[in-house]
Structures are given as structure tokens and as C-alpha cells.
Amino acid sequence: MTRFTLDARNLICPLPVVRTQEKVEHLDSGDELEVLCTDPGALHDIPAWCRIHGHQVVETTERSGDIVVRLRVQKLD
Amino acid sequence: MGALSFGAPWNHLRTFYTVHMTTQRKAVALISGGLDSMLAAKMILEQGVHVEGVNFFTGFCVQGHTHAIRARRGDQVTRNNALWVADQLGIKLHIIDVIEDYKHVVLNPKHGYGANLNPCLDCKGFMVQKAREWMERSRFDFIITGEVLGQRPKSQLKRALPVIALESGAGDRLLRPLSAHLLERTLPERLGWVDRDKLGRITGRSRKTQMAMAERYGFTGYAQPAGGCCFLTDSNYSAKLRDLWRVRGERGYEFDDIMLLKVGRHLRPRPNFKLIVARDAGENQFLRGFLKRFTHLYTDSHPGPLALIDGEPSRGEIELAARITARFGQGREARRVRVNVNQRDGRQQVLSVEPLSRKQIPQEWYL
Ligand code: SF4
Secondary structure: OOEEEEEEOOOOOOHHHHHHHHHHHOOOOOOEEEEEEOOOOHHHHHHHHHHHHOOEEEEEEEEOOEEEEEEEOOOOO | OOOOOOOHHHHHHHHHHHHHHHOOOEEEEEOOOOHHHHHHHHHHHOOOOEEEEEEEEOOOEOOOHHHHHHOOOOOOOOOOHHHHHHHHHOOOEEEEEOHHHHHHHHHOOOOOOOOOOOOHHHHHHHHHHHHHHHHHHOOOOEEEOOOOEOOOOOOOOOOHHHHHHHHOOOHHHEEOOOOHHHOOOOHHHHOOOOOHHHOOOOEOOOOHHHHHHHHHHOOOOOOOOOOOOEHHHOHHHHHHHHHHHHHHOOOOOOHHHHHHOOOOEEEEEEOOEEEEEOOOHHHHHHHHOOOOOOEEEEEOOOOOOEEEEEEOOOHHHHHHHHHHHHHOOOOOOOOOEEEEEEOOOOOEEEEEEOOOOHHHOOHHHEO
């Protein structure tokens, strides 16, 4: 398992999701990705995107004013 | 009519059907976030087809952006409707960034523009073409859209729909489930991948049938249709885009340009510069992301907006810009307001100016 970070700050809907999607494409099952955002819409959108693609949201928090969504990649072979 | 003879041709057809019916077919659905594409996808899902959605991000999309920019604490945070639809349907959604490729559609639409700078017919063809490319890459079988015959001017007229199918290269792999009965049979119908009898015959602008279907499927909370799916249908937005082209002397844009046209009041007091003045805290925050690229002003003695200058004003004109900025702050009635001016090269100055009165700002300055 490897941890990755994605800086999606100052991007607004739907770009945080688009960048998350592009990043996850290159990750393996079990990897964790932490996405930093400033658009509050990401709090709905990234978990919704994870739900439909079968990835797991580990936690959503706020850190120094940024929204942080941590997800675990799950891919079917 | 005589009895059907199951001779050689029929046997062929039967073998063909057996082969094709046993593999689950896959459709890619263009999901806009509105009700029509949601219903179209649902109709096909119900027929046992595997459906995944695609949504193209052109940079001009209405939903999300302005709300995201203007959202303040306590406001309801807006969701991305396309994702919401996919989540409700239980299908995957792929949001695809087409900002670069889409420029060609906006700048050189073969079929021209609608009432504003909306190149709807070219745009639909482009989106279906992108969906076709996705379908081919992902080895899917056909494309579905929520298009309804005669619903919108130009792009959904009966003669327009075949144009979209043809120019996108999708041909008869493009199925519009909501109006299918009013259109030629497509490949998925002819080969029995979907049952044509279960498809729709909706036409026109009334949304009654769609709303009844939504109720039958138990869909609630779907996005209400707005004027158009993108900013290009908006006359104010189009005027700002035209102004940008005129001033630059060429038609073209970068992503940041079209984002900035969505934000703030745009005033052009002189031909050589315009001001973008934030309207609320959310826009202030958004414009802060552009400070390095633009000379910017903010009121120092009173709470007020951040304003960006696009262009090259003279010294005297910078003072005019400061007076306009002061007009939109809380010091608008004060005798003098201190305004901080920050040049792109980092130079700073503080001006003490008299805010312009409402009457001193002619309507023609507003873009
Ligand atoms: S309204 Fe905008 S997004 Fe919709 S078809 Fe027209 S140009 Fe394309």
C-alpha cells in the first residue's frame, strides 16, 4: 500500500473529481490517496464518485481550512 | 400474409441473434445531470444492458461553478448533478476534460450559433463523437443520449438528429431512447440488443411525459431544467466573451479567461482595460487565485471587494479604477477611501480616492 497526495486546491467543480479520477487510474488496489480541496462541493462529489466506482472513502476532514478526502483505491481485476 | 418459412436466411439470423443476445451488451450514456439523460439511461438499464455514463467538461458548464464560487458559509453546497444521477442509477460515470478540444467547436462552429454564442448543433455532434471514441476504446456497443425530438431549437429538430449521428461518426450506434419510435431503427434495435417496443415516443417541449416517467421510476430531487446546459446560451456571458475577442483582436481563449467571465461584475470604462469586481466573499476568494496574473486593487480603509484589472491602464486610469472599486465597497458614501493598488511586478501604492457615485458609472461600462 502506498500513500499519495493530490493537490486540488483552488479548483472548482468538477475539476477536483476529474483530477482524482485521473490520479486513481494510475494507482493500485489498496493504495491510499489524500485529496486536498477548497471547493466545498468536493465533500459531496468525491465520495459520490468513489461510491459509483467502488473505491472506499476512509475519512473526510478539514485541515488548515482545506477539505481533505482520504480514499482507498479498490480495483477489480 | 403467408406463414414464415424458417429457411436458410432465418437460420442465419437465429444463429446471429443467439450469439448476440447471450453476451451482455454495453452502452455508454451521455449524462448531463438533467432528467432526460437520466431517464434514457434508466430505460436501457431496465433492458438488462450494462450502462456507464460519460460527462464532458467543456469549461462552460453552468452547474457547479458559479455556485461553487459564490457559496458562502451556511449556504447549501451544490452537488455535481451528473455524479448525483450516476449515483442514483448505480452506474459508473466518467467525467472527461475536453476543454482544449472544445475550443474548436466554440470558435469555428460549422453550423453556426444559436441565439447567443451557443454552437448547439456542433456541440452535440462533438459530444457524441467523444462518446463514440470512448465507446471504441472501451469496447462498448452503442451510445445513448437523452435527446428529445423537437425539444430545443435547432439541435433537436428532426433534420438535426441524423446530422449529429453522421458527423459524430456514431451512425446507427446512436440511440435516443426517449424518442426512438419517431426515429429510424438503430443497430441496437435491429439486432435485438434492446426492445424497441419498450422505448419512447416523446416529442416537443412539454415535460409532462418525462415527469410522469420520473415518478414511475421513483426519481425525486433531480435537477430542474435550466435555460441551457452551458453559459454560452447566456446573453450576458456571450457579450463578455465577444468583448474579450474584440479587445484582443482575435477569437480564442484560455481556460482561465472563460472562468473569469463567470465571476464578478465586468466593467469596461475605457477601451484599453476592464475591471472585474468581486460581488461577495466567495468571489473575492476565487479572484485571489489570479493575483499574480493581474494588477489588482482592494479597499484598505473600508471593507470592500477585490478587483482585477485586465488590460493596460494609464496612471490616471488606475485612479479611475480605484474610484470604481471604492464604489462597490462599504465606503461608497465616504468622502475618501484608501485603495491599495498592486501591480503585477509587485509594486504597490496606496491611493486615497473619492468613490464614484452610482450616476458616474454609465450603464455602457457594464459588460
Ligand atoms: S447549450 Fe451549451 S452545452 Fe448544451 S448543446 Fe448548446 S452549446 Fe452544447
